[in-house]
Every structure is written in C-alpha cells, then in structure tokens.
Amino acid sequence: MKKGRILLVALVLLATVGVGILSAQGQAESAKKPVLTVWMKKQFVEDQNVEFEKRVNAFAAENNVDVVVELIAYEDFFPKWTAAIQSGVLPDLCFFGYQEVGQFYQQGLLMDVTDELKSIESKYGKIYDSSKAAVTFDGKTYAFPVWGEGTALYYRKDLLSAAGYNAPPKTWAEFKEIAKAVTDSSKGIYGAGLGYGAGNSDAEFLTRSMMFAFGGSIFDANKNLAFDTPENRAAFNYIISLFKEGLTPPTAVGWNDGGNNAAYISGQAAMVFNTGSIVNALGSNPELKAKTGLALLPAGPAGQFTVGIANNMGIFEGAKNKDLAVKLMEYLYEPTWYAKWIEAGAPLGLPVYEKLASAPIWDNEYFKPFIESMKTFKYLGYKGDYTPNAGKIYNMRLVNTMFESIIAANTSLDAAIKTFTSDAKTLIE
Amino acid sequence: MAVTHNSLSKTKFFSWENLPLIILLLTTLYLIVFQGITTIWSLGISTTNKTIGGNSKFIGLGNYLKLFANGTYRGAMWFTAVYAVFSVGLKLVLGFVMALALNKPIKGRAVIRALLFLPWALPTLTSVLSWRWMLGDVGGIVNHLLMTFKLIKAPVGWLGEPALAKWSVVMVNVWRGTPFFGISILAALQAIPSALYEVGDIEGANGLQKFRYITLPQSMSVVLLVTLISMIWTLGDFSVIWLMTRGGPANSTHVFSTLSYITAFQNLQLARGVAISMSILPFSILLLIVIMKQIFKK
Amino acid sequence: MKKQKNTIWIIIIALFLLGTMFPIYWMLVTSFKSFQEVYNLIPRLIPEKLLWSNYTELFTKYTFGPALINSIIVSTIVAVGTIVISLYSAYAVSRMEFKGKTFMPQLFLMAYLIPRTILFIPIYLLLAKIGLLNSIWGLMLVYPTITIPYATWVLISYFQGTPKEMEEAAEVDGATRRQVIWQIIFPIAKPSLVSTLIFSFTLCWSEYIYALVLINDKFERTITVALSSMLVADIIPWGSLSAGAVICALPIMIVYIFASKHIVTGLSMGSVKG
Incomplete structure (x- = not known):
C-alpha cells in the first residue's frame, strides 16, 4: 500500500521534472523574435x-x-x-x-x-x-x-551651531576643529562619522578624496605606484589623529557601507560623508532632514577633491x-x-x-553639493587614468586594511605603509 | 544468506532485484557529469594563467608557488584552518549535547525541536546580516544588553578588532551550524534499539557508562560523517565571513573562499582565484580518507 | 534522582533556546519596526507598535511571492527525489555485494570538495550547453549535487549500524528486494529518512550562488536571490529583510512540526533513557 503510494509520488515527480526540462528547452528554441x-x-x-x-x-x-x-x-x-x-x-x-x-x-x-x-x-x-x-x-x-x-558632507546644523559654528567646515583642518567641538562621548555623539572596514567601500573612496586634497595619491601621473610620499603621510597622520583623539564613534573600525549612514540617521555622528542615499532615506524622517545641512567635501592644501x-x-x-x-x-x-x-x-x-x-x-540645498562635486570628479587611478591595477587595490581594500591595522591592531604607520606597498606590488606584478 | 541476491549475473542485471544497484550507478554517473567534470575543469584551470575573458597558457604549479609567497594568502590559510577547527569542534560538542537533551521525554519537544532547528533553516544572507546588525554599534542589541547588565562599560567593536572579529565569525558559524549536528545526531540516537539500554539497566550501568558504552559507539558513524561533511563545508564557507567582515579587519578573517572570490571575480584573475580555492583539497581529501576508514571499520 | 536529572536537561534546553532564539526573536521584532525605529541608537526589545507594512512591501515592492513559490517547488521536488534515490543507493552500498562498493560512495563525497563559489562557473557552462539556464528546472537538475551525497551517506551510516537479521529473515521467507526495502527497512528507517528529507529541503531552501547565477528572470528567482536583491545601496531595509527572513522560516517550521511525529516513531519510541 504505502510503498505503492510513495513510488507513485516519486514517479509523478520524475515525470514532472522531465516534462519541465523539456518544455524549458523547448521555450528557449521556439522563440523567433x-x-x-x-x-x-x-x-x-x-x-x-x-x-x-x-x-x-x-x-x-x-x-x-x-x-x-x-x-x-x-x-x-x-x-x-x-x-x-x-x-x-x-x-x-x-x-x-x-x-x-x-x-x-x-x-x-x-x-x-x-x-x-x-x-x-x-x-x-x-x-x-x-x-x-x-x-x-x-x-x-x-x-x-x-x-x-557624488559624495558630500552631511552635517547637523543644530549640533554645529550649538558649538558655535554656523557654517560647515571648508577645510579638513576646520573639519577636525568642529568635530572636536561637537563630540560629546557622554551623550554618545561624535563629530567625525567616519570608519573603516573591509566591507566599507565608502571609506576606500573617502580616504582617497582626503589623500588627493593633501596633494597625495596612490598612483602618479604615469600610472606608477607612488604611495610613500610626504603628502600621503600628512593625510594619513591627519586621519589617524581623528581616531586616536576619540572624534569617531567607538566601533567605527568594523563598519561596512551602512555604518556611516546608520551613525548619522541615529544621531550618533554629527558629520558624515556619503552619497545621496541618506538624503533619499531622510524622506521618512523630516525632523532630522530639517536639521541636516549639506556641503562639498572639505578642501586640503592641494584643493578640493571628490572621488566620484x-x-x-x-x-x-x-x-x-x-x-x-x-x-x-x-x-x-x-x-x-x-x-x-x-x-x-x-x-x-x-x-x-x-x-x-x-x-x-x-x-535644492540638499541636492546642490552632489552635482557640484561631479564637475571635479577624480577616479581611482588619479593622478593618472583609471587602470585595472587601481581597481585591484580598491577591490582588496588595501587602504582600509592599512588603517585597520594602524587603528585596531596598533601597527606603526611605517610598517603599514610598507605592507601596503608590498601587497600592492604583488597585486600589480 | 540469500545468495541469489548477492550474485550478479550479467544476463539479469536489469531486474527489479537490482534496482538499488542501477540507481546507485545512475546517481554516480550523474555526479560524475555534474561534479567530476567540473572538478577536473577547476583543477585544470588552476594550472593556467587564465583571466576572465582572456586566453590561457599552461603554467603548471605557477599559481600555487606565487600564492605561497604571498602573506595575505598564508594568513588566509591559517585562518581557514582555525575557523574550521574551532567552528566544527564547537558545533560537534554543542550539537551532541543538544541531541541528548532533545532525546529526553520533555513536554513540547516537537515544537522545541522545530525552534532549535531554525538557525539552519534561515537563509544565511538574512541571519548573518542580522547578526552583523546585532553586533554593531547603532541599534546593536548585543552591546546594549551587555551594557544594561553592566558587563561592559563602553560598546565593544565585535567586528573591528582582529581577535574579536575572529571569534565573532566563529560564533555565527556555530550558531548557524549546531542544529545540523544536533538534529542529525538525534536521528541516530533515535535509531539505537532500546533493548540495549534495558540490558544496560539490568547490568546496573549508570548514565555515564551507558553513554560511553551504548550511545557513543552506536551513534559514532553518524557523528563522524556529520563532522566530515561539516568540516568540508566549513573549509569552503563563504557567506558568513563575506557578509560579516569581508575578510577584515586588517585581513584578519580572510579565508580561502573570500580571497578566492575577490581574486577571481573582482580582480579577474580566474586561474589564481581557482587555485586559492583548490588549496583546501589536500586537507579535505586527507580528512575524507581518515574518516572513511573509521566509518568502514565498523 | 530522576527528577533532578530531567531538570538539568530542561535547563540545558532552556539555554539552547535562549541562544538560538534570541537572534530570531530580534529579526521578528525588527520585521515589525518602522525604518526610523530600526535606526534608533538605543534598540528597543519590543517594537513601539506592530507595523505590517514591511510584510506587505515584500510582495508589492520586492516580488517575493513568485520567489517563495519557486523555492517551495524546487526544494520539495529535489528533497523528495533525493530521499528515494539515496535510500536505494545507500541500500545498494550497505546490503549488496559488487565491485567498487566502498569506492563508489566515496566518489559521492568528492562532490563537496570544491566550493560552490568556484563550481558555479563550469555548472553554468554545462547548463548553457543543454539550454536550461534561466529556469527553475535547471536548478532542480543541479541541486541534487548538493543533497544526494549528504543524504546517501547519512543513510549508509545508518544502515551500517542497523542489524540485518529482520531483512534476512524476510528474504528467507521469499520476500523480494522491493518488499524488503519498503516494508521492513522503510518503516524502521523513518526517523533518519525524515530528518534527511528536511535537511535536503533546507539545503535547497537556502542555496544562493547557483540560484543567483543560473537565473536571470525575476519570476524564476528563488527566495535567497529575492532577499539579496533588497541590498541595493548602503542603506539596508532592515524591516523588509527581516520580514523576508520570518516568512522564509515559516514553511520550515510547519514542515518540521508536521514531520516531528515521524521523527520519534522509530525503534526507540517510548523507552529511550540515557
């Protein structure tokens, strides 16, 4: 009795699969247009x-x-x-x-x-x-x-003005100054909403924007690796100081792409850098949207840069x-x-x-910085054209890895630069 | 013994009596086509310099030699082993305890079993991402609860510090995989004839002795098998690590599969990426041989 | 003495339930939260109010319905087929004599040695050749490579540990092989068969990479791909994603509770002590 039923079910199933496979094949062949x-x-x-x-x-x-x-x-x-x-x-x-x-x-x-x-x-x-x-x-x-x-600076107008600043930072030096002023770890508010993590492609881009603003880059104009430069080191030391001085949220190393968004939407970070997606998401939160200001990324000694x-x-x-x-x-x-x-x-x-x-x-004040940034977009290969090698370094998140090892694993900057260079050379061959 | 059943005469091969054998052969054939050929394809490609969309040239063990010289690869090899050994070890212990507990006559165990089975049943994508969110900072319930109970003072970067991140991915793997052990071993426990325990009772064995001399040997082949399969799966596990840490922080949680994925599909070095994945073969084959010997010994 | 022992086991089960269920409880709670509530710095263990919109969005915005049906069809057919095939294969390996008796089943496990993150390429090439890309029938052809080795081996190890006396007695009485398999082995092996069936089902249910690569049409998609297609930018729709997870868990719960009574009907019913 039972075996009959089960065998029957199995047979029917097999037959269905067979017919299904044949008809799926048939469909693929019968299409003429x-x-x-x-x-x-x-x-x-x-x-x-x-x-x-x-x-x-x-x-x-x-x-x-x-x-x-x-x-x-x-x-x-x-x-x-x-x-x-x-x-x-x-x-x-x-x-x-x-x-x-x-x-x-x-x-x-x-x-x-x-x-x-x-x-x-x-x-x-x-x-x-x-x-x-x-x-x-x-x-x-x-x-x-x-x-x-594009990427723009999101800032909380209310928090900035409470600290005595009525305009967003124009330079990276100013950014740090304001971040210091608005950070209040007892309330869980941090000025600089930036973080690192292998799942954080935003950070790979943003760090390059900062390096470029300090006059540095990963590649020179001839598409060769030019990483250990004084300009880059200045940018690196600046970024590390933001973390070491406690201006970033405590678990910002380990963020993925959603990290800065969540930090901003939840009110944990007073300033973050992101694409327009936060503006789109703020549609459901008019209160926070009203407190939000947008600006171009701050400038450095070499000018204003946005990696697009x-x-x-x-x-x-x-x-x-x-x-x-x-x-x-x-x-x-x-x-x-x-x-x-x-x-x-x-x-x-x-x-x-x-x-x-x-x-x-x-x-629209929420839109303008994004379209402004587009005019000066730079890409991963800067100061040269994009090359697949630049892409490989980005895909492996070598820049993020470097900062993670400095900030979370206490590697020295010299050692981290060395590791980056040798890893990059292996990738490029 | 029914001799007729066990002797194969060629003339009568296609008979109802031989149906199991015929099905076994067909299945083997199917697996050879779908897995054997693809495996050979993979092995073959790993000995070339093929890039995605590019031509290939035979370079022998060139990929492997290059890889061994690469620090990131060696780190991934080390963590692949650590990840697999710790995850599978914990899953085995917890799964066995879970199976023993579920084998007790406890009220509502049908529902309890179903609930305990759930982590395995949920699509990895959602459960792993949820874990990520729970371990995070903003809205992270784990840090919040630990702080409420005063176990920690400040939020902990579960995925931001290399050591913690390693434990975190192991933990999520264990959370997800324990039911696989628990439920499989439970089925084996259910198959132990109760007469054996009755004999044990008569001989005055205590609980521990019964476990040692009845439960363990009777369920051993399933335990070994589940360990083997889970080990092979964990060695090749991709989604937990990719979704939790993507190999970070500071490359501390890269395993072969994540490194292979970036190399082959994002950096287009297909052959190199396949070679990275192939690197687990010696380990898994060794494991396969050792455990198979154990199972067939019985 | 006995009471005390059981209390220990109840405590152990309670601990397991806590560890297992908390993340799932969290998904359940999240699935009822609004976008803004999910992004609160301080999480709440109970949602402010129960919001159903995450669930309705699944079906209006994310075409989750067809994906759910596809997944149910694929997983059911593959799981049932796997069990029948594996039962016969495992029987052949453990009860029949032939050349390659130990080698052949080991070949089965070789199938697991290369991770799917690589194997999807040659599998894609193969399915393109036979014209089965972009259809759930193609998935059904591929998924048994994941389920059969596992299922066959669990059943083999089960057979290895089961005495042959009853079968031999039946054979002496003139029973055919079919009768032995379906009337003697099947009822006894039911707990193993049912749990293997459920595992085979879940292996298909949560498979991702083949489903992603082999299917292009959104109406042929399975749930895992439908879920991953929600992750489009750096802002994750936690509410809907969690709602999707809850819906994915429901069929498994139902199947499992339904199957549970078969899992306990084995040799050991009623009198397991330990």
Whole structure:
C-alpha cells in the first residue's frame, strides 16, 4: 500500500521534472523574435526601477522585439559577469561600474562605442567630460555614461551651531576643529562619522578624496605606484589623529557601507560623508532632514577633491544584438525621459548631460553639493587614468586594511605603509 | 544468506532485484557529469594563467608557488584552518549535547525541536546580516544588553578588532551550524534499539557508562560523517565571513573562499582565484580518507 | 534522582533556546519596526507598535511571492527525489555485494570538495550547453549535487549500524528486494529518512550562488536571490529583510512540526533513557 503510494509520488515527480526540462528547452528554441537581454543595476529608489523597466518594454513594443530586463544588486553582478563571459551567453546591454569598464576593456571584451556616443551627444546634448573620461582609454570610449554618484558632507546644523559654528567646515583642518567641538562621548555623539572596514567601500573612496586634497595619491601621473610620499603621510597622520583623539564613534573600525549612514540617521555622528542615499532615506524622517545641512567635501592644501562614481551601460563585443542594444541606449538617452528618470533618483543619481545640471531641481540645498562635486570628479587611478591595477587595490581594500591595522591592531604607520606597498606590488606584478 | 541476491549475473542485471544497484550507478554517473567534470575543469584551470575573458597558457604549479609567497594568502590559510577547527569542534560538542537533551521525554519537544532547528533553516544572507546588525554599534542589541547588565562599560567593536572579529565569525558559524549536528545526531540516537539500554539497566550501568558504552559507539558513524561533511563545508564557507567582515579587519578573517572570490571575480584573475580555492583539497581529501576508514571499520 | 536529572536537561534546553532564539526573536521584532525605529541608537526589545507594512512591501515592492513559490517547488521536488534515490543507493552500498562498493560512495563525497563559489562557473557552462539556464528546472537538475551525497551517506551510516537479521529473515521467507526495502527497512528507517528529507529541503531552501547565477528572470528567482536583491545601496531595509527572513522560516517550521511525529516513531519510541 504505502510503498505503492510513495513510488507513485516519486514517479509523478520524475515525470514532472522531465516534462519541465523539456518544455524549458523547448521555450528557449521556439522563440523567433530577437530577444534583447538587459542587465541593469538595481536602484535604491524603487520608482527608477519601475520606470526603467517600463521604458525598455516600450522600446520592445515599438521595435517588435522581446526583452528580458534583469535588475541586479551591484554585489551580485560579479559572479554573473564571470559566468556570462566564460560561457559566451552574454547580455546585450549591460550595466558596468567604470572600474569594470576598465577591467573588461583591458581584456578586450567591450565594444568601442566612441562614434555611437558622439552621435548621441550631437543629437541630445553634451555629456560631462569627467563622466566620459572614466570610461575612455587611449582616446576611445568603451561604455555609455548613464549616471554619476557624488559624495558630500552631511552635517547637523543644530549640533554645529550649538558649538558655535554656523557654517560647515571648508577645510579638513576646520573639519577636525568642529568635530572636536561637537563630540560629546557622554551623550554618545561624535563629530567625525567616519570608519573603516573591509566591507566599507565608502571609506576606500573617502580616504582617497582626503589623500588627493593633501596633494597625495596612490598612483602618479604615469600610472606608477607612488604611495610613500610626504603628502600621503600628512593625510594619513591627519586621519589617524581623528581616531586616536576619540572624534569617531567607538566601533567605527568594523563598519561596512551602512555604518556611516546608520551613525548619522541615529544621531550618533554629527558629520558624515556619503552619497545621496541618506538624503533619499531622510524622506521618512523630516525632523532630522530639517536639521541636516549639506556641503562639498572639505578642501586640503592641494584643493578640493571628490572621488566620484561613474555608472555606465556597455555592450559586450560578443553580444548577439549589438545594433539593437545601441538603439535601446539611444532610446534611454532621450532627454525628456532621462531627465525624469534621473530626477526620481536625485540626489543619489546625477545626470550626465551638462545642461541638466542647471535644471531647477538641483538648486535644492540638499541636492546642490552632489552635482557640484561631479564637475571635479577624480577616479581611482588619479593622478593618472583609471587602470585595472587601481581597481585591484580598491577591490582588496588595501587602504582600509592599512588603517585597520594602524587603528585596531596598533601597527606603526611605517610598517603599514610598507605592507601596503608590498601587497600592492604583488597585486600589480 | 540469500545468495541469489548477492550474485550478479550479467544476463539479469536489469531486474527489479537490482534496482538499488542501477540507481546507485545512475546517481554516480550523474555526479560524475555534474561534479567530476567540473572538478577536473577547476583543477585544470588552476594550472593556467587564465583571466576572465582572456586566453590561457599552461603554467603548471605557477599559481600555487606565487600564492605561497604571498602573506595575505598564508594568513588566509591559517585562518581557514582555525575557523574550521574551532567552528566544527564547537558545533560537534554543542550539537551532541543538544541531541541528548532533545532525546529526553520533555513536554513540547516537537515544537522545541522545530525552534532549535531554525538557525539552519534561515537563509544565511538574512541571519548573518542580522547578526552583523546585532553586533554593531547603532541599534546593536548585543552591546546594549551587555551594557544594561553592566558587563561592559563602553560598546565593544565585535567586528573591528582582529581577535574579536575572529571569534565573532566563529560564533555565527556555530550558531548557524549546531542544529545540523544536533538534529542529525538525534536521528541516530533515535535509531539505537532500546533493548540495549534495558540490558544496560539490568547490568546496573549508570548514565555515564551507558553513554560511553551504548550511545557513543552506536551513534559514532553518524557523528563522524556529520563532522566530515561539516568540516568540508566549513573549509569552503563563504557567506558568513563575506557578509560579516569581508575578510577584515586588517585581513584578519580572510579565508580561502573570500580571497578566492575577490581574486577571481573582482580582480579577474580566474586561474589564481581557482587555485586559492583548490588549496583546501589536500586537507579535505586527507580528512575524507581518515574518516572513511573509521566509518568502514565498523 | 530522576527528577533532578530531567531538570538539568530542561535547563540545558532552556539555554539552547535562549541562544538560538534570541537572534530570531530580534529579526521578528525588527520585521515589525518602522525604518526610523530600526535606526534608533538605543534598540528597543519590543517594537513601539506592530507595523505590517514591511510584510506587505515584500510582495508589492520586492516580488517575493513568485520567489517563495519557486523555492517551495524546487526544494520539495529535489528533497523528495533525493530521499528515494539515496535510500536505494545507500541500500545498494550497505546490503549488496559488487565491485567498487566502498569506492563508489566515496566518489559521492568528492562532490563537496570544491566550493560552490568556484563550481558555479563550469555548472553554468554545462547548463548553457543543454539550454536550461534561466529556469527553475535547471536548478532542480543541479541541486541534487548538493543533497544526494549528504543524504546517501547519512543513510549508509545508518544502515551500517542497523542489524540485518529482520531483512534476512524476510528474504528467507521469499520476500523480494522491493518488499524488503519498503516494508521492513522503510518503516524502521523513518526517523533518519525524515530528518534527511528536511535537511535536503533546507539545503535547497537556502542555496544562493547557483540560484543567483543560473537565473536571470525575476519570476524564476528563488527566495535567497529575492532577499539579496533588497541590498541595493548602503542603506539596508532592515524591516523588509527581516520580514523576508520570518516568512522564509515559516514553511520550515510547519514542515518540521508536521514531520516531528515521524521523527520519534522509530525503534526507540517510548523507552529511550540515557
């Protein structure tokens, strides 16, 4: 009795699997219309995701093609890219951070879109040079810049003015001075909301912004490693002093990307550096939003610097529907739709069209510093162009690791610099 | 003995009597296709200089030699071993205690078992991230409770100090993996014939003696097996460490899998990354051989 | 004497429950908190008020519904299939004589030696070849590589420890192999089979990397990928993420409580002392 039932269940299951597999295969073969596959980075603001899918579907309807849009969280892209590239089953139009554009370009995987981008610019308007620079190598552009992400200083107006400061810090020296004045560890409030951690990509970027402001960098203009310089050391000593003098939250080493956001939203940190995501999130907290001021990152002896993030869409050389992908890209670049799409995600996402930067929405006090920062974006390869080597150092979080070992493991600065240099050399080979 | 059952004559191979054997062969074939071939692919690639999307050239043990010269890799090797040994050791001890406790006639044990099983059942992503949040600073309940009970004066950076971070990832792994031991061993305990314990009672054995001479030997093969499997899984564990610390602080919690992931998929050095992952093979194969011998001895 | 002993075990169980359940309680609480409350510097053990919006958001904003159904289908089919296959394979290894008797099952475990964080590449290549990318059927073809070695081995070690007398007696009486397996072994092995079934189910339930790489269509996704797709920026939606975890835990709870009565019906029912 029982055995019969169980065997029957097993047989039915096997049969279902068999039929399912066959029908899944059948589906793949029966499709006749070209199928355009789009991999897009999933946006923080849900409206942007919805609008993007709608737009791509509209394109599909107009051009009588089928589309598959997949919205993917950034961290999830890496295994997917790998599998796609190794198997040759590639998406037609695909999101890339500029680091990936550089890496995949070096592998010869990406289509040169210089001419396509030029024709789009002549049709729709000029795109920021700083955005194009991030994905241009040896004079050729290998991806379409779609949006930027800037970093700004968030500060608590109420706490600063209580300490006697009515304006945000203009320089890093001033930043430390104000941080000291507002820190009150008995109340759990800390002036400098910055931290380190291997999961903290923000810190990798921010530290570079600070190094650049002090005149330092990781690479020189010829893309060679130039790490142990007096300028860098000045920046390092400055950063270490913020931690050693207790101006940062006690567990700031060990933060991931969410660390500074949480510290700011909870009221633990009076000043943090972040992309626009906190502004977007403050929508649900008008009280804190009213107390929040925004400004450009402070300047150092060498000037004001922001390390930027450039987000792009590109086309794999081996993709099946390259022409259609270009056409879709042009469709997405159409300024009226594009402007609306960007505005839905402001200020986290920044427009790449120069003329859109003067749109009224960016006069908003919460938005302005982000778009301002975009004009002077520097990238990981600074003082040279981006190179995959710069990306490797970033991916391994060598800068964060250095500070973690100094702050949490009491390594000396000399030793830490030495370790960084040898680790970086191993990565670069 | 039913001799007919045990002799295989070729003419009658495809018979109902041989169904188990046929299924075993088919399963082996399936695993060879899906795992054997892919394993060979991995081994092969680790002896080349392949990058993602690039060509490959055979370089023999070049990747491995380069890796051994690399301090980060050696650190990861050390912590992989520490992480696996401590996690599995704790899981084994706690799991055994849990199984013994759950084997007692206690009211509501069906529900209790289900509850104790939960850490294993939750998707790692959410449970590990929740742990991260609990151990954190802002809204971190662990620090908050410890401070409320005056056990610590200031918030502790569980994931910020190398030593603490190491313990934290071990703890989360143990939290998640103990039910695997507990429930598997429980099933083994359930299979011990109660007649054995009755004999023990008659002979006047005390609880400890019964554990030593009945419970332990009777459940040993399952215990060994679960230890082996858990050890292999823990040696290759990725998500706990990736989501908790991503290898930090100061590279103190990097293991082979996290280092391999960054190297292969973010830095595109595919062959090098695969070679890092392959590095656990000697350990796991040794373990496999030793434990298999033990199991088959019985 | 007896009473005292049981008290010790009750205390031990209470400790286990505390350690195990606290993080889960925390997820449960978080799933009812508002965004602002989650980000309070001082956490509260009980939410200010019960908020259901995190749960509704799962289904409106994150397409969690189809993912849940997919996961249930994949996990159930793979788990049940695994048990049947493993029961037969384990029986063959422990009760039949043939060449490669010890070698073949060891091959099974070799399957675990290379972590999935690497293996997903060749598996992807393979599925691309047979045209099963982007479908849960492809996942069903791959997941047994995770479940079968474990399940077969647990059953083998179970068989190793079980006396053969009853089976042999039945064989002498002329029972066929099928009858021996389903009428003698199956009822006795039920506790092991059920717990193996549940483990196989959960192994599929929480699998992430294959599900992420092999599936592109959001309606073919499984729960783990649906959860990870919530992590889009540096601000984590703790409420919805926790709500997702709670919903993932529910089916397992139900299955487990339902199966629990089978786990205790073994040889030892009623009279286990220790």
